Amino acid sequence: MGDPVVILGGGSFGAGELARLLTAHDGVAHPGLVSRSHGGSPVASVHPHLGAAYPDDRFVSRADWTAFRESRRIIVFSALRAGELAGRYRELEAEWAQAGIGDRVLLIDLSADFRLDEGEGFVYGLSEWMREPLAGATRIANPGCFATALALGLIPLARHLMPRDATAFALTGSTGAGVTPGPRTHHPLRAHNCVPYRPYEHRHRSEVDRLLELRARPLDWNFIPYAAPWVRGITLTIEARFDEAPDTDRLAETFRASYAGSPFVSWTDTPPELTSVVGGNRCLIGGICRGRRAAVFVVLDNLVKGMAGQAIQNLNLASGWPEDRGLGHWIGPYPV
Ligand SMILES: NC(=O)c1ccc[n+]([C@@H]2O[C@H](COP(=O)([O-])OP(=O)(O)OC[C@H]3O[C@@H](n4cnc5c(N)ncnc54)[C@H](OP(=O)(O)O)[C@@H]3O)[C@@H](O)[C@H]2O)c1
Missing domain, CATH: 3.40.50.720 (NAD(P)-binding Rossmann-like Domain)
Known part of the structure; x- marks a missing residue:
């Protein structure tokens, strides 16, 4: 017992x-x-x-x-x-x-x-x-569901690769708004829709800023969330800009090393899919560098x-x- x-x-x-x-x-x-x-x-x-x-x-x-x-x-x-x-x-x-x-x-x-x-x-x-x-x-x-995805993606970037700034776009399913339907959250009203909400102002920002200070360094970054048509799951894209061009191998190595002892967070060489994580506690992260930019993709189930x-x-x-x-x-x- x-x-x-x-x-x-x-x-x-x-x-x-x-x-x-x-x-x-x-x-x-x-x-x-x-x-x-x-x-x-x-x-x-x-x-x-x-x-x-x-x-x-x-x-x-x-x-x-x-x-x-x-x-x-x-x-x-x-x-x-x-x-x-x-x-x-x-x-x-x-x-x-x-x-x-x-x-x-x-x-x-x-x-x-x-x-x-x-x-x-x-x-x-x-x-x-x-x-x-x-x-x-x-x-x-x-933590908040967006804050979890954002922090898992941003901390290794800010800690090891020192971007000049970053912008994050994340789409979440309707369960993110809880059981009580509202005009923006009721599933029939968003089932065939996709709407940004609280751009630059989402309350999870401050959770992430505090973690960045604690575990990496302060970063100039912005966040635009979207109410997406599915039921569960968050798919997040972070685009970071650098003064010196980063490369994809180093990006992959940074994330692999950052989560080496973590049973639920893994790097994937192809962009991760929401369907690989929905229902479970996994977070998958992938990414690519081009010129002085890197795109990092994070997926997880907001409810798990x-x-x-x-x-x-x-x-x-x-x-x-x-x-x-x-x-x-x-x-x-x-x-x-
Ligand atoms: N949904 C997500 O993806 C997510 C992710 C991370 C964190 N959170 C946070 O975790 C907590 C639980 O999230 P959830 O989405 O599972 O919550 P939820 O489905 O909205 O339900 C929360 C509980 O609050 C009470 N409640 C709901 N609507 C109410 C109303 N109109 N008036 C009074 N009480 C009401 C009910 O308690 P009783 O059963 O006692 O009546 C309900 O069980 C929330 O604080 C949420 O912000 C949510």
């Missing part, structure tokens, strides 16, 4: 993905899903793909933290909407203390609430570049490496477990 797991925001895409992926993780117990909007309903009524794994499970509207008094450790994932965990954090800590589990909770937050906030002691969880601070961490702020998969990777790193525990077996469908 592994450590107990509670998922807040149980009706979210993030919760559905965490519960799916955790079926293959032998270090944790069957997760309990807490949902204010679905309390009492069968889990499979909201997450039909979980019906076989969790046939009798129902959402609860509140967690009973006293049930974990005897547990060595309690793992809490929060998949609440932006702002909600921050608003309830003090109250939750008080509930944990009252239940006598205050010093044994590992909290991994999928939202943006604590990503830039050092005051509460959260470690920023871009797994590949934050392994040391993640070891033993008890509060983890999981961009959210739930990376959260489990961070659980593994925080626990001193193999980084790919419960995540390594996956081979995706093709075509999807």
